[in-house]
Amino acid sequence: MVLSPHRVDVNIPWAPKRRTEKVMTTQSPVVPASTAVPSARRRPPSTGRRGRFAGWGFVAPFMVVFALVFITPLVYSIYLSFFRTRLVGGTSFVGIENYLRAFSDAQFWESAGRVVLVLAVQVPVMLVLALVAALAIDSARLHASGFFRIVIFLPYAVPAVVAALMWGFMYSPRLGLAGNINDFVGAQVLLPLAPEWLLLSIGNIVTWEFLGYNMLIFYAALRTVPTEIYEAAALDGAGQFRIVTGIKIPALRPAIVIATIFSIIGTFQLFNEPNILRSIAPNVISTFYTPNMYAYNLSFTGQQINYAATVAIIMGVITAVIAYVVQLRGTRSDVR
Amino acid sequence: MSATGTTTASERTATTAGRASGARPPRGRRATHGRPRRSTTLTVVMTLFLVYSLLPLAWLFINSTKTQDALLGSFGLWFSGDFALFSNIADTLAYDDGIFVRWLLNTVLYVVVGAGGATVLATAAGYGLAKFDFPGKRAVFAIVLGAVAVPGTALAVPTFLMFSELGLTNTIWAVIIPSLISPFGLYLMWVYAQDAIPTELLEAARMDGASELRTFATISVRLLVPGIVTVLLFAVVATWNNYFLPLIMLNDPALYPLTIGLNNWNLQATGVGSTPIFNLVITGSLLTIVPIVVIFLLLQRFWQSGLGAGGVKA
Numbered sequence: 095m096v097l098s099p100h101r102v103d104v105n106i107p108w109a110p111k112r113r114t115e116k117v118m119t120t121q122s123p124v125v126p127a128s129t130a131v132p133s134a135r136r137r138p139p140s141t142g143r144r145g146r147f148a149g150w151g152f153v154a155p156f157m158v159v160f161a162l163v164f165i166t167p168l169v170y171s172i173y174l175s176f177f178r179t180r181l182v183g184g185t186s187f188v189g190i191e192n193y194l195r196a197f198s199d200a201q202f203w204e205s206a207g208r209v210v211l212v213l214a215v216q217v218p219v220m221l222v223l224a225l226v227a228a229l230a231i232d233s234a235r236l237h238a239s240g241f242f243r244i245v246i247f248l249p250y251a252v253p254a255v256v257a258a259l260m261w262g263f264m265y266s267p268r269l270g271l272a273g274n275i276n277d278f279v280g281a282q283v284l285l286p287l288a289p290e291w292l293l294l295s296i297g298n299i300v301t302w303e304f305l306g307y308n309m310l311i312f313y314a315a316l317r318t319v320p321t322e323i324y325e326a327a328a329l330d331g332a333g334q335f336r337i338v339t340g341i342k343i344p345a346l347r348p349a350i351v352i353a354t355i356f357s358i359i360g361t362f363q364l365f366n367e368p369n370i371l372r373s374i375a376p377n378v379i380s381t382f383y384t385p386n387m388y389a390y391n392l393s394f395t396g397q398q399i400n401y402a403a404t405v406a407i408i409m410g411v412i413t414a415v416i417a418y419v420v421q422l423r424g425t426r427s428d429v430r
Numbered sequence: 431m432s433a434t435g436t437t438t439a440s441e442r443t444a445t446t447a448g449r450a451s452g453a454r455p456p457r458g459r460r461a462t463h464g465r466p467r468r469s470t471t472l473t474v475v476m477t478l479f480l481v482y483s484l485l486p487l488a489w490l491f492i493n494s495t496k497t498q499d500a501l502l503g504s505f506g507l508w509f510s511g512d513f514a515l516f517s518n519i520a521d522t523l524a525y526d527d528g529i530f531v532r533w534l535l536n537t538v539l540y541v542v543v544g545a546g547g548a549t550v551l552a553t554a555a556g557y558g559l560a561k562f563d564f565p566g567k568r569a570v571f572a573i574v575l576g577a578v579a580v581p582g583t584a585l586a587v588p589t590f591l592m593f594s595e596l597g598l599t600n601t602i603w604a605v606i607i608p609s610l611i612s613p614f615g616l617y618l619m620w621v622y623a624q625d626a627i628p629t630e631l632l633e634a635a636r637m638d639g640a641s642e643l644r645t646f647a648t649i650s651v652r653l654l655v656p657g658i659v660t661v662l663l664f665a666v667v668a669t670w671n672n673y674f675l676p677l678i679m680l681n682d683p684a685l686y687p688l689t690i691g692l693n694n695w696n697l698q699a700t701g702v703g704s705t706p707i708f709n710l711v712i713t714g715s716l717l718t719i720v721p722i723v724v725i726f727l728l729l730q731r732f733w734q735s736g737l738g739a740g741g742v743k744a
Contacts, residue, residue, distance in 0.1 A: 146563075149558045149559070149561075149563065151558070153554070153564075155555070156555035159551060159607070160573075160574065163585075163608045164577045164585065164611060165573070167585040168577070170592060230476050233472070235469040235472050236468065236469070238473075242476055242480060245480050246480065246483050248483060248484075249483055251719070251723050251725075252723075253671035253673070253722075254689075255673050255689040255690075255693055260486040270506060271506045274505050274506050302486065365674060370693055373697050393587045399587060399591065406587060
């Protein structure tokens with residue numbers, strides 16, 4: 095890439111004029127412009143040894159803290175998973191024994207099955223609702239669309255703790271809306287905290303929290319589709335429905351992939367909502383309701399840190415594999 | 431580069447920002463040509479989304495105006511009894527020698543240092559990745575992106591053990607240090623910086639003899655402002671709302687952030703043989719979300735455009 099001074103001038107209209115002129119004046123007296131300037135520009139002055147590593151100067155602070163809070167614990171937990179600590183006998187190397195234990199641990203698989211169920215039901219419902227909302231707001235057929243956008247996004251700013259507390263109160267038969275409705279009907283029709291409904295109730299809280307966030311991801315992607323495409327399609331006689339299925343949804347594909355991956359990661363880490371609801375539904379939510387709660391309770395109340403690390407690693411691997419598969423399938427036919 | 435690579439970040443930013451501030455981008459004009467009419471049916475259907483989003487917040491506000499007795503004996507979605515909002519707020523702030531105020535200040539400290547630091551680190555690193563070639567760059571990408579897929583909570587137990595070896599658990603640093611890393615923020619800054627800062631501009635500055643740091647501080651940062659505000663906002667929300675990390679790291683109530691404190695009050699409210707303080711839990715929840723919601727509403731122009739840039743490239 096050879097850049098002439100004029101090129102610089104043209105490409106950055108908002109750069110101070112003075113600066114570009116100065117570049118030329120400082121360069122031209124010293125060296126013959128025709129030969130030295132282009133080569134100097136091809137390799138900027140800082141391309142010496144210092145220059146090659148200049149980027150590290152910006153990246154290094156992040157990477158140092160990252161190594162401390164991400165990589166070290168990760169390596170440490172892999173290390174822990176190969177050991178066992180007993181009250182008598184201390185710590186000993188046990189190879190893959192912890193992993194074998196996990197694979198035959200009914201509690202672990204029960205908790206893993208539960209988050210997979212959430213993934214299969216709640217995530218698609220949430221993403222479809224978010225997609226509908228984004229398409230509606232983008233359609234220019236909605237009154238006050240800006241207001242809709244900000245209000246639907248608002249729950250994202252609410253802490254998970256507060257969201258779980260609010261919905262928990264509303265669910266509770268003592269002072270909640272569910273109790274009000276049951277009193278009104280005169281029968282126990284709405285029991286959000288009953289064992290058969292609880293997972294759905296948790297899914298509702300998560301949907302409420304993240305519907306707007308996903309809507310915004312989709313909406314932002316829709317805004318980048320050039321208007322001319324819609325106009326051309328409309329001229330060709332395409333209806334709104336055809337435009338949505340033929341243009342908008344394909345254009346949203348990368349955004350859908352990223353939203354799905356975020357949702358997979360979030361779902362497999364499910365912790366806050368069930369852990370907080372546990373105080374009002376202690377008999378329904380066990381200590382191993384989700385894999386994360388299981389790992390937490392194993393290490394902080396059960397003192398089984400080695401096995402807890404093993405559970406966490408297995409869930410991490412499963413998450414990474416599923417996210418990777420989604421990424422591959424989702425981007426198969428992309429330009430990228 | 432995706433197919434949309436022809437529009438630059440600044441153009442996109444302008445579109446979205448203009449949209450948010452009420453200016454009409456070209457697409458809005460279609461409505462004036464009369465083709466897609468504003469649809470009342472669609473608006474009514476979408477109102478269901480509004481109701482769903484606002485219902486718990488309305489419930490929270492209504493019930494924070496009730497005394498504890500009215501709370502237990504009245505319909506949840508309408509006011510009842512004395513308007514007790516202000517006495518509830520006073521009680522919340524005064525309860526247990528004003529521990530709520532302490533939690534609020536702790537939260538502010540964690541947010542300012544944690545989220546502020548996270549933004550600085552992510553901005554510098556995102557800029558470095560976007561605008562420099564250096565040995566090991568690909569490895570940095572692979573490691574950071576790979577780490578995002580690892581459940582953050584999977585790292586909680588080993589992080590706790592490590593920090594306890596270092597004597598950091600039950601100190602403010604146990605909450606602040608892990609908050610300093612925002613892989614999402616790094617990713618967003620990287621994408622944003624690629625388009626927002628012309629490489630020619632940096633080369634011109636280099637010709638001028640400006641050091642890389644000086645160029646960054648005087649030129650690049652200004653061009654990155656919308657991206658920086660977005661990263662800052664998301665980091666603020668993440669830190670303000672953080673629950674799991676302080677839950678495992680802290681056991682001294684004097685160090686709690688609001689989220690942990692509120693849940694402790696809730697446990698007290700539902701525990702056997704304890705004094706229920708439902709009204710304080712509810713009013714405290716309201717006080718916890720008001721600042722963050724206000725920040726979001728005030729800065730919506732920035733985060734909507736910044737997130738736009740990130741979401742598109744993904």
